[in-house]
Amino acid sequence: MRAGIALGVLLVLAACGGAKEPEGPAIVVYATGEEGDVLTELLADFTDETGVPVAIHWGNSADNADRLIEKSGIPADVLITDNIVDAWRVADNGAFRPLQAPAVAELHSSLKDPDGYWAAIDVRTLVIVHRSDARPLPASYNDLGSTEFMGRVCLSSSQRSINHSLIAFLIDEKGLKDTERLVRRWVKNLALPPFASEVAMLDAMRAGDCDYGIASMADDLDGLTPFSPRPPFIDASVVGVGRHAQQPESAHVLVDWLLRTRKIEFQTGDSPPFVGTVGWRDEEVRLLAERAGYR
Numbered sequence: 150m151r152a153g154i155a156l157g158v159l160l161v162l163a164a165c166g167g168a169k170e171p172e173g174p175a176i177v178v179y180a181t182g183e184e185g186d187v188l189t190e191l192l193a194d195f196t197d198e199t200g201v202p203v204a205i206h207w208g209n210s211a212d213n214a215d216r217l218i219e220k221s222g223i224p225a226d227v228l229i230t231d232n233i234v235d236a237w238r239v240a241d242n243g244a245f246r247p248l249q250a251p252a253v254a255e256l257h258s259s260l261k262d263p264d265g266y267w268a269a270i271d272v273r274t275l276v277i278v279h280r281s282d283a284r285p286l287p288a289s290y291n292d293l294g295s296t297e298f299m300g301r302v303c304l305s306s307s308q309r310s311i312n313h314s315l316i317a318f319l320i321d322e323k324g325l326k327d328t329e330r331l332v333r334r335w336v337k338n339l340a341l342p343p344f345a346s347e348v349a350m351l352d353a354m355r356a357g358d359c360d361y362g363i364a365s366m367a368d369d370l371d372g373l374t375p376f377s378p379r380p381p382f383i384d385a386s387v388v389g390v391g392r393h394a395q396q397p398e399s400a401h402v403l404v405d406w407l408l409r410t411r412k413i414e415f416q417t418g419d420s421p422p423f424v425g426t427v428g429w430r431d432e433e434v435r436l437l438a439e440r441a442g443y444r
Contacts, residue, residue, distance in 0.1 A: 237428025250405035283360035294334025303359035
């Protein structure tokens with residue numbers, strides 16, 4: 150069993166006048182720490198509107214998933230994670246129950262588990278970013294592997310969810326061998342080793358250490374220019390209800406509320422690929438990145 154990290158527990162209570170008083174048992178939500186204040190405020194709004202209290206247990210996405218799978222710690226009513234691979238593992242191990250939230254039916258098919266165990270509540274569009282004065286302008290992810298970009302590319306770690314998702318999508322689009330060749334060319338064109346975080350990579354670009362990178366529109370791109378190849382590739386934060394939930398009815402109410410509150414809409418004509426691709430291609434992506442030297 151993987152050792153868990155210590156979890157802080159935050160009870161989200163209604164804090165403004167006119168809100169419903171919290172009543173009844175709290176919904177236990179396991180959430181990824183990177184979600185931070187945005188999720189705290191969102192769940193506080195849920196409590197304000199419904200009177201149902203929520204207890205958030207912050208933790209690493211993989212550790213939270215393991216707790217649901219291994220039935221360790223406090224039983225989770227809801228899992229919210231920014232890493233679909235972990236949601237996929239939970240579903241694959243039978244640790245989610247089918248969602249009974251009406252709003253799931255309204256969600257685009259690319260944003261939900263075809264078996265009905267999880268659904269996306271937020272998406273992050275993957276983009277190529279470049280310094281405003283950098284030339285040539287890349288038109289695709291392929292371009293970042295061309296000789297014109299040698300020594301001018303920065304990437305964040307292959308372990309980050311968006312990069313994992315991107316490689317999975319490229320395998321679907323190009324096949325395994327061509328994708329591996331492309332990733333090898335990216336690595337050859339790196340100005341610096343991959344960064345542990347996207348923020349550090351973007352700071353390096355602003356400092357002039359490199360001219361091009363791959364990032365998420367969700368991050369601060371101030372001073373840099375994004376370009377989104379079409380159709381867009383996206384990464385997502387998803388929600389599911391634990392199989393051993395102690396408050397399953399309230400958990401489904403929360404899921405439905407989140408899906409309606411965080412309704413995701415695409416630009417006309419866009420049809421992103423299935424976000425769960427990264428789940429069933431996880432092992433292929435991990436081994437490809439290892440062979441290509443993309444850390």
